[in-house]
Amino acid sequence: MEEAVNATGRKDIKLNMALAALVAALGVLSLTVGPAALSPRAVLAALIDGDGIPGIIVRDIRLPRTLLAGLIGATFGLAGAALQGLLRNPLAEPALFGAPQAAAAGAALVIAFGLAGATSFAVPLAGIAGTLLAIGSLLAIAGRRASLTVTMLAGLALASLAGAAIALILNLAPNPHVALEIAFWLLGSLQDRSYDHLVIAVPFLIASWVMLGMNAGAFRALTLGEDAAASLGVDIERTRRAVVVGVAFGVGAAVAVAGSIGFVGLVAPHLVRRMVGSDPARVMLPAALTGAALLMAADIGVRLVPGPVEIKLGVVTALVGVPFFLAMIFSERRMLEGNPAS
Amino acid sequence: MTMGAPPLLEAHAVTVALGGAPVVQHANLALRAGELVALVGPNGAGKTTLMRALAGLLTATGDIDIGGRELSELTPRERARAIAYLPQGHVFHWPMEVAAVVALGRHPHADAFSGLSQVDREAVSRAMAATATEEFTGRRVTTLSGGERARVALARALATEARVLLADEPTASLDPRHQLVVMDLLRQAARKGGAVLAILHDLTLAARFADRVMVMDRGYIVADGPAGDALSPARIAQVFGVDAVSIDTGEGFVPIARHPL
Numbered sequence: 001m002e003e004a005v006n007a008t009g010r011k012d013i014k015l016n017m018a019l020a021a022l023v024a025a026l027g028v029l030s031l032t033v034g035p036a037a038l039s040p041r042a043v044l045a046a047l048i049d050g051d052g053i054p055g056i057i058v059r060d061i062r063l064p065r066t067l068l069a070g071l072i073g074a075t076f077g078l079a080g081a082a083l084q085g086l087l088r089n090p091l092a093e094p095a096l097f098g099a100p101q102a103a104a105a106g107a108a109l110v111i112a113f114g115l116a117g118a119t120s121f122a123v124p125l126a127g128i129a130g131t132l133l134a135i136g137s138l139l140a141i142a143g144r145r146a147s148l149t150v151t152m153l154a155g156l157a158l159a160s161l162a163g164a165a166i167a168l169i170l171n172l173a174p175n176p177h178v179a180l181e182i183a184f185w186l187l188g189s190l191q192d193r194s195y196d197h198l199v200i201a202v203p204f205l206i207a208s209w210v211m212l213g214m215n216a217g218a219f220r221a222l223t224l225g226e227d228a229a230a231s232l233g234v235d236i237e238r239t240r241r242a243v244v245v246g247v248a249f250g251v252g253a254a255v256a257v258a259g260s261i262g263f264v265g266l267v268a269p270h271l272v273r274r275m276v277g278s279d280p281a282r283v284m285l286p287a288a289l290t291g292a293a294l295l296m297a298a299d300i301g302v303r304l305v306p307g308p309v310e311i312k313l314g315v316v317t318a319l320v321g322v323p324f325f326l327a328m329i330f331s332e333r334r335m336l337e338g339n340p341a342s
Numbered sequence: 343m344t345m346g347a348p349p350l351l352e353a354h355a356v357t358v359a360l361g362g363a364p365v366v367q368h369a370n371l372a373l374r375a376g377e378l379v380a381l382v383g384p385n386g387a388g389k390t391t392l393m394r395a396l397a398g399l400l401t402a403t404g405d406i407d408i409g410g411r412e413l414s415e416l417t418p419r420e421r422a423r424a425i426a427y428l429p430q431g432h433v434f435h436w437p438m439e440v441a442a443v444v445a446l447g448r449h450p451h452a453d454a455f456s457g458l459s460q461v462d463r464e465a466v467s468r469a470m471a472a473t474a475t476e477e478f479t480g481r482r483v484t485t486l487s488g489g490e491r492a493r494v495a496l497a498r499a500l501a502t503e504a505r506v507l508l509a510d511e512p513t514a515s516l517d518p519r520h521q522l523v524v525m526d527l528l529r530q531a532a533r534k535g536g537a538v539l540a541i542l543h544d545l546t547l548a549a550r551f552a553d554r555v556m557v558m559d560r561g562y563i564v565a566d567g568p569a570g571d572a573l574s575p576a577r578i579a580q581v582f583g584v585d586a587v588s589i590d591t592g593e594g595f596v597p598i599a600r601h602p603l
Contacts, residue, residue, distance in 0.1 A: 008442075009457065088435035220442075221449050224498070225433040231397050232449040232502075233422035278436040278482070 012282055015275055019289035023070060026296040030066040031058055033303050064198050065190045069299040069313075070292040071198075072190075072258050073268075075205050075250040077291020078284060080265020082212040085219025085280035086243045087151065090270060091328060094251045095262030095321075096152065098134045098159030103255035105165040106130025108182045112173040124200050128252030134158050135244045188259035188314020190299050197257040208250030209288075211242045216281035223280060261314045263321020264291045270328065348410065349374045350505045350537040351396065351425070356404035358388075358395045365391045366402070367561040373506060373537035378529050380548035381541045382573075383558030384582055389541045390430070392558065393508050396539070397427040408506070422450030426504040430511045432495040437484040440494050444470055447501025469501035473527055489520035496527055507531055509540040513547060525551040545586075549573050549596040557581055573597045 032043050036057050046054035047063070076094070083092040094100060106126035109115070115122060141154040166186065173179040218239040221229035230236050254261070268291035269283050276282035295317070302311045349372035358366040366388040373379060383389050395402040398413050398421045406413040408424045416424065426447070434443060447469065448462040458466070470476045473493045478486060483494055492512065499507060509528060513521040521544070529551055532538045542548045548555050549569035557565040557572050559581045565572040570588075575597065578586040583603050588595045 217449060217452070221446055223434060223436045223438055223443070224446060224495075225429060225431075225435070227394070227399055227429045228427065228433070230399050230418075231422060231425070231427035231429075232446065233417075233419040234449070235418055277439045277442060279438055279442055280436060 008277070008282075012276060012286075015272070016285055016289060019272075019286055019293065023289055023292045023296065026293055026300065027066050027070060030069065030296055030300050031062045033300050034062055060194065061192075064193050064195050065299065066296065067198060068190050068193050068201070068258060069296045071202065071205055072254040072261065073264055073295025074288040074292040075208055075254050076261065076264035076295070077268035077287040077289070078209060078212050079247045079250045080291070081269040081280070081284045081287040082215065082219065082243050083247060083265070084269055085215075085222060085284075086240065088222055088225075088280075089151075090273070091266070091325075091332070092151075093263060093266035093325075094131075094135075094247055095265070096159070096325075097138045097155035098162045099131045099247060099251045100255045100260045100262055101159050101162035101166065102130035102134035103127035103252045104130070104186050104260045105162045105169065106252070107256045108166055108169045108186070111185075112169050112178055112182055114174075114178075121200050124204055124253040124256035126252075127256035128204065128248050130162070131248035131252040131255075132244065134162060135247050139240060139244060184312075185259045186314075187312035188261040188317070189302075189310070189312045190258055191310055193257060201253045201257045204249045204253030208246045208248075208253070211246030211249065213284060215239050215242050215246075216284050219280035219284075259312070259314055261295070261317050263317050263325065264294055266328070267321055267324050268294055270324075347375060349407075350409060351539075352405075352407040353396060354405040354407075356392070356395060356402050356406060358391050358400055358402045360391065360400075365561055366395065369404070369563050371556060371563065371566065373539055375505070375535050375537055376532055377553045378532040378538045378540065378551060380552035380555045380569075381539055381558065382543070382545060382548050382555060386560075387558040388561045389558050390510055393427075393510055393539065393541060397425055397508050399427070419450050422504075423502065424504055425506045425508060426499040426502040428495060428499040428507070428509040428512055430514065432488075432491045434483045434491070434495075437482040440475060440478040440481050440483050440486070441466070441470070443483050443494055444475065444497045444501050447498045447503075450502060465503050466501050468503075469497040472500060472530065473497040489516050489523070492516055492520060492524055493527075496524060500527075500531060505536050507536055507538045509538065511541050511543065513542065513544065521547060545573055545578065545582075545599065546596045549594070550591075569597075570595050579603060 031047065032038060032040050038054055038057065042054055043058050046058040049055065050059050080093050083094065084090055106129050107123045110122050110126040138154050138158055142151045170179045170183060218229065218234045221232045221234045226236050269287040272286040272290050273283050276286060298316045299313055302313055302316055305311055351373040353369055353371050356366060356369040357364060369392055381389050391400065394400045396406060408416065413421065445458055445466050448458060448465060451462060452458065473496055475493050475497045478490060478494065483491065486494065496512065512524050512528065516524065525547060528538050528540055552569060554567060555569045555572035556563055557577060564581060565577055575586045575588055578584055578597055584599045585601050585603050586597045586599045588597050
């Protein structure tokens with residue numbers, strides 16, 4: 001028993017170190033990829049001394065983009081793992097509940113009507129407000145003992161509502177150029193992101209990690225159901241509130257700077273779950289690291305595809321994520337048909 | 343049984359209303375160290391609601407005392423260390439490893455950021471040894487049979503090492519052998535100094551294993567005493583609407599239900 005526990009701890013450390021190394025390697029790769037051909041050595045020199053054009057390219061263009069990809073990917077991975085832990089369902093994902101769409105609607109409203117500049121704190125705050133509304137409504141509608149069907153249907157309705165809100169904002173936008181800009185931004189991208197974007201997003205992302213991470217133990221206890229978890233001392237209502245607010249902070253701030261990016265929260269935990277014994281607490285850190293690696297890899301990918309226009313990051317994550325989702329539905333068919341997610 | 347010692351759990355005039363309707367009315371009961379008490383009654387009598395109120399999962403009016411303190415004054419963690427609750431159905435949502443599931447019983451003792459302490463590990467080992475679940479240690483809990491899952495669920499509840507154990511239908515959907523195994527485990531838990539309250543539907547099982555039987559009917563506790571009194575054919579007829587006879591097994595009388603009245 002004791003040996004088993006120690007072996008488990010060592011296995012987790014190995015897994016997390018390997019994933020961290022992967023993230024670091026992707027970070028270095030991300031700094032070397034771009035229209036300006038710079039050797040890895042030149043990139044390293046530019047990163048350290050920041051001299052000349054290479055210094056500007058690496059430090060001011062590629063580094064913020066790389067950092068944002070990693071931080072946002074980690075946030076989505078963690079948010080997915082937390083929602084799955086709370087709802088005890090591997091198919092829970094912020095994008096299926098309309099979270100990024102709602103965040104985008106909030107942020108688009110602010111931008112379209114010129115209420116604030118694109119790098120003002122008002123944008124992530126509006127994104128967070130939108131997400132709070134979506135996830136809060138979802139959990140309120142679905143209730144404590146909702147089946148997966150009710151949860152998914154409510155999420156579908158909320159996602160559609162957020163989509164309609166975005167369409168209305170585009171429709172009513174006073175300036176057609178702004179409307180076009182928003183439409184493009186909605187596709188999700190990290191192109192041309194600066195330190196200003198980092199500054200407005202990072203405080204909220206870190207707050208989100210803290211709120212979600214602190215509930216790891218509660219997610220683990222919830223594997224026994226809500227009554228048993230409550231009898232073990234878990235405050236279920238506080239956990240639900242922390243997940244709503246934590247996901248809203250993370251997804252709201254991420255979408256505010258990167259546009260709508262989905263499905264990382266579905267894919268990342270799934271890839272590592274078996275390696276941590278399907279433990280909803282142990283899955284959180286590797287899911288965050290995997291999310292970071294996935295989004296960084298996708299962001300490298302969009303820069304490597306040749307063409308006049310860069311493919312948008314949100315388009316790539318949806319193109320990869322949705323078939324992945326379908327495959328998960330296929331493999332979980334029996335569970336989905338038989339078993340309510342109470 | 344130490345009748346002189348104060349009860350581990352005592353309830354006075356406990357009333358619970360769900361959605362405005364009273365489900366448990368004016369319940370008085372005491373659980374003492376060493377006792378296995380069966381709680382029986384027809385469907386809808388309020389057994390689960392009473393048990394959830396005793397576990398602190400529902401707000402109730404009246405007094406519930408745990409080791410001399412009012413239940414509602416305990417923090418959730420203090421309450422969780424004092425009362426272990428085993429809900430119906432032996433639910434496991436994730437295919438976690440058995441050892442990790444049993445270790446969940448230590449949740450009220452662990453602090454959020456450290457792993458299991460030596461004390462925690464020993465408690466988990468004891469619970470797994472008592473339920474003979476060590477052989478499943480590395481197995482995923484979802485791959486186990488119903489009887490095996492019931493033992494793992496019980497090991498999880500025992501691992502808390504709370505003085506009071508509340509078990510809601512621990513023998514439901516188990517084969518006859520596992521029903522006996524689980525009842526025996528509950529009796530052992532009581533004999534080690536705990537107090538066990540178990541909701542049961544099998545009156546024969548209740549009479550054979552429990553030191554005392556409480557009968558609930560339409561929200562009220564209508565009998566509380568030795569099985570021979572609490573489960574007399576007359577009361578079974580009145581409460582369950584079943585014609586029953588009492589048969590001497592050589593180890594005491596047990597009721598056998600014959601046909602609905």
